[in-house]
Amino acid sequence: MQILIHGLNFSPEQVGIGKYTGELAIAMDATGHSIHVVTTPAYYPEWKIHKGFSGRGYSREKLNNVSVIRCPLWVPKKPTGLKRIVHLATFGVSSIPAVFWKSLARPDVIFVIEPSMFCLPTSWFAAKLCGAKLWLHIQDFEVDAAFELGILKSRFLKSFVGSIEAFMMRRFDRVSSISPKMLEKAIEKGVDTSRIRLFPNWVDCNKIFPIEHSKPLKEKFELPSHKTIALYAGNMGEKQGIEIIVDSARKLAIRDDLHFVLCGLGAAYDRLRDYAEGVENITWLPIQEDCRFNDLMNAADIHMLPQKSGTADLVMPSKLTGMLASGRPIVAVAEVGTEIHQVVSRCGIVVEPDDLIGFANAIDQLHLNREQRIAFGHRGREFAVKNLSMKAIINRFVSDLVELTS
Numbered sequence: 253m254q255i256l257i258h259g260l261n262f263s264p265e266q267v268g269i270g271k272y273t274g275e276l277a278i279a280m281d282a283t284g285h286s287i288h289v290v291t292t293p294a295y296y297p298e299w300k301i302h303k304g305f306s307g308r309g310y311s312r313e314k315l316n317n318v319s320v321i322r323c324p325l326w327v328p329k330k331p332t333g334l335k336r337i338v339h340l341a342t343f344g345v346s347s348i349p350a351v352f353w354k355s356l357a358r359p360d361v362i363f364v365i366e367p368s369m370f371c372l373p374t375s376w377f378a379a380k381l382c383g384a385k386l387w388l389h390i391q392d393f394e395v396d397a398a399f400e401l402g403i404l405k406s407r408f409l410k411s412f413v414g415s416i417e418a419f420m421m422r423r424f425d426r427v428s429s430i431s432p433k434m435l436e437k438a439i440e441k442g443v444d445t446s447r448i449r450l451f452p453n454w455v456d457c458n459k460i461f462p463i464e465h466s467k468p469l470k471e472k473f474e475l476p477s478h479k480t481i482a483l484y485a486g487n488m489g490e491k492q493g494i495e496i497i498v499d500s501a502r503k504l505a506i507r508d509d510l511h512f513v514l515c516g517l518g519a520a521y522d523r524l525r526d527y528a529e530g531v532e533n534i535t536w537l538p539i540q541e542d543c544r545f546n547d548l549m550n551a552a553d554i555h556m557l558p559q560k561s562g563t564a565d566l567v568m569p570s571k572l573t574g575m576l577a578s579g580r581p582i583v584a585v586a587e588v589g590t591e592i593h594q595v596v597s598r599c600g601i602v603v604e605p606d607d608l609i610g611f612a613n614a615i616d617q618l619h620l621n622r623e624q625r626i627a628f629g630h631r632g633r634e635f636a637v638k639n640l641s642m643k644a645i646i647n648r649f650v651s652d653l654v655e656l657t658s
Contacts, residue, residue, distance in 0.1 A: 253653060254286040256354050256384070258375050259365030260343055262291040263315060266539055267487055267516065268570055269391045270296055272453050273365060277318045279646045287318045288359065290350045292325040292343050297487040297518045297539070299327055310350065321350045331519045340394075344370025351375060355382040360657045363387045364424075367394040369413075372420040385656050388421060389451060390429040391570075393437060418442050426656055431591040449652055454642040455573035459542075462579030462633060463550040470551045472544075475535060479511040480619045482583075483552035485540075486571040488518030493560035493605070496585065498528045500612040505533050510619050513537060515548065549578035553625060554618050557584035559592065561605035572596075576636040581628035583614045599632030 263274025273291075281287045293305035301307045307325040314320070323346040328335035355362070355378040362384045364375045372388070379386045396414070418441035421427055427443045428451035429435050435448050463469065467477035475481055484497055494514065501512040514524075515537040528534055540548050549555075555575040572595065575582050582600030585607075586592035593602045601617065603610035618625050 253361070253657065254357065254359045255280060255288070255653070256351070256359040256362045257287065257289045257291075257365070258347065258351055258362060258371050259289075260292055260340070260368050260371070261296055261365075262289060262294070262320070264302070265294050265296045266542065267297055269365065269367075270294065272391070272570060274315070275454075275642070276646070276649075278316055279642070280650070281317050283646075283650060285650075288354050288357070289315075289318060289320045290347050290354060291320065291322055293322050295325065295327045297489070297516060299329065299331055299519050301325075301327055310346075321354070323347045323350055340368040340370050344368060344374070347371065348374050351378050352381075355379070355384065358382045359384045361385045361387055361653060363389065366390045367392050369394065369417045369420065372417075376420065376423050385426070386424045387426040387428065387653075387656065388424040390427065390434060390438065391453075393434065396437070414441075426652070433591045451649055451652075452640065452645060453570050453573055454645040455577045455636055455640050456642045457577050457637050457640075460546050460549060460574050460577035462629065463546070469547060472547060473513075473535075473537060473551055475513060475551060476511050479509050480553045481511055481513055481551060482554040482556055482615050482619070483513045483515065483548075484556045484558070485513075485515040485537075485548060485552075485574075486569070488514070488516050488521045488524055490520050491560050492518075492520070493558045493585065494520065494524055495527060496558045496606075496608055496611050497556055498524065498531060498534065499608050500615055501528070501531050501534050503608070503612045504616060505531070507616065507619065510616070511535065513552070515540065545574070546578070549574055549580065552578070552580050554615060555580050555582045555600075556615070557582055557592070557596065558611075559585045559605065561587075573636065573640050576632040576640065579629040579633035581618055581625045582632065583611065583618065585611060595635070599628045599635060 257277060259273050261270030261273060265271060277287045277289055293307050294302040307327060309324055311322045323343060326339055326342040328339055351374050362375045362379045364371050422442050426449055427438050427447055428449040429438060430452045439445060470477045488494055504510055512534045514534060516539055557569060582596050584592055584596040584602045585605050586602050596602050601614035603614055
């Protein structure tokens, strides 16, 4: 089977959507399928074109046997609402010739990843010309999230853009997303239930697994070995609401045996560093290489998963899978009834959005109760192994592809 993947983010980005798209392409290639990718130069989560890439022209490369075309992309230094739209639009436009060029090889399936919705018309038209089936995979409801977070505010614009997005989604043969709640959102937009598929983000439980606590493990990252470590590792953008972690660190500064760690980069990084000025019980770490990531996840005693109000069912944090697989408890922010709440409530503590006191108290509770941390961690690991295995999820995806093309 020949598959053309059209998406904004791809390897070697280490976090977020690019990580999963890259792993999907490599896994599909390993099963004997011919995979072609139209994407951008790596830039996420730093919002800066990575060394060795250029956003000014087209380039071609091979990742194993996967054929990759990278298209021109404008990346704003400070991604405001309007700048984000221009950023997404540049790929929407620059990817047009690459998608049509690749469609001349008559792929069986064109697999489109949202964001960005700017890609949808191009892939739809290319599929009509070459006879390919169309599969839309929603990693992030970018339009809804942008308005929920106040990045975009015009009600007319929301209605107009939302109607275009819904119109295009209904033209696809398959629409998948990473959680049942996000699929409900797609159905609300008019997608027929017969076309809906659940395609969750996965975790390689052989790469992320529990390691017994040891002082050298924490010292590897220059963390205090005698303290309980509360860790956030991932993108530092606006929708994460990381301010609640900084405020909790301030509130719990009286605990001299508790320390907070924030690992990652993102659009809000500089603002968060300024916001945390004077908070001495926080260590800031850069993004870690894959070979060190499992050690980092196990250096934590508690994982933290903040989230701004209204976004828990519009985006499903990819970082959650690694937290679960590491066998450590989680303190999360989510409304009751959301997918995040349903998952984390069995292996950690969930508080309502904007509940600073509840979030800080949950961290303190787990900090003081090692047995509870161990019990929650075991449940999280068990859930990851049973439900989020990379091999099982990819196999189901291949079966769905065969069904679609037959």
